[in-house]
Amino acid sequence: MDDWYYATADGQRLGPLQGTELRALAARGAIVPQTLVWREGQAGWRPLHEMAAELDLPALPPPLPAASARTAPRPSGLSGCAIVALLAGAGVVVVAVIGILAALALPAYQDYTLRAQATAAISQAQALQPQVTGFLAANGHCPTNEAPGFDEPSSYAQAALAEVTFGEFEGSDLCGLEAILATPGKSALDGHKIWLEYDAGKASWQCSSDIEDKHLPAFCRG
Numbered sequence: 001m002d003d004w005y006y007a008t009a010d011g012q013r014l015g016p017l018q019g020t021e022l023r024a025l026a027a028r029g030a031i032v033p034q035t036l037v038w039r040e041g042q043a044g045w046r047p048l049h050e051m052a053a054e055l056d057l058p059a060l061p062p063p064l065p066a067a068s069a070r071t072a073p074r075p076s077g078l079s080g081c082a083i084v085a086l087l088a089g090a091g092v093v094v095v096a097v098i099g100i101l102a103a104l105a106l107p108a109y110q111d112y113t114l115r116a117q118a119t120a121a122i123s124q125a126q127a128l129q130p131q132v133t134g135f136l137a138a139n140g141h142c143p144t145n146e147a148p149g150f151d152e153p154s155s156y157a158q159a160a161l162a163e164v165t166f167g168e169f170e171g172s173d174l175c176g177l178e179a180i181l182a183t184p185g186k187s188a189l190d191g192h193k194i195w196l197e198y199d200a201g202k203a204s205w206q207c208s209s210d211i212e213d214k215h216l217p218a219f220c221r222g
Helices: 019-028 080-126 129-139
Strands: 004-007 013-017 036-039 161-168 175-181 193-199 204-209
Touching: 004 019, 013 019, 013 080, 019 080, 080 161, 080 175, 080 193, 080 204, 129 175, 129 193
Parallel strands: none
Antiparallel strands: 004 013, 004 036, 161 175, 175 193, 193 204
16 A cells, blocks of 8 residues: 655655545645645655545545735725724634634644654664564574674664564564654653564564554554
């Protein structure tokens, strides 16, 4: 399944996300038809409304054409004070609507940010998987941090990882690694664990975590 990215209004690139996650952001109003999106194989960034069919989104309207400059006629029969009062009332309504939209979009954006950080930490841990499978193939048993070529858990600290432990873990007979996250100020992630375990019979890796599913990529949810 393609990984998608989108650009924020301040020029940041956020992703990767699956199509379902992009649709969820659009449904919440966190991204709009004019938001620029991109996936691998696409020549350049394109507005979300142009990719609606591919993402299975409801038909989205294109941007409005630039309005031609013209002088708005003054409403007949209204005094200047009445016009000012109407404009002031409309401004209050607009501010209230913006406040409601912001209140709805902020939690979705915060969840997305945490999910992106968790995904980055998982990617860092996945870079250690070849060491596990290589040792297992050469020695016929699971490595630990004391095994040749491995080091103490804290030596693997980097970016969003605090430490990594190798071996077999409680409740599982699979060989793998346990990564503890270091994300100060993000209590939903900081100190939580990610397990990457290798199923030799299926020649595949399994991902699990004690982090809430909404803050994890789809392939690591319970």
